[in-house]
Amino acid sequence: MMVxxxxxxxxxxxxxLLFAKD
Structure with missing residues (x-):
C-alpha cells in the first residue's frame, strides 16, 4: 500500500510539475 x-x-x-511548467 505504501509503495x-x-x-x-x-x-x-x-x-x-511538468504540466504546470509547460
Missing amino acids: RSFSELGVTYLDM
Whole structure:
C-alpha cells in the first residue's frame, strides 16, 4: 500500500510539475 501510494503520488507530482511548467 505504501509503495503503491508513493508511486502513484510520485507520478502525479511529477506530471503536475511538468504540466504546470509547460
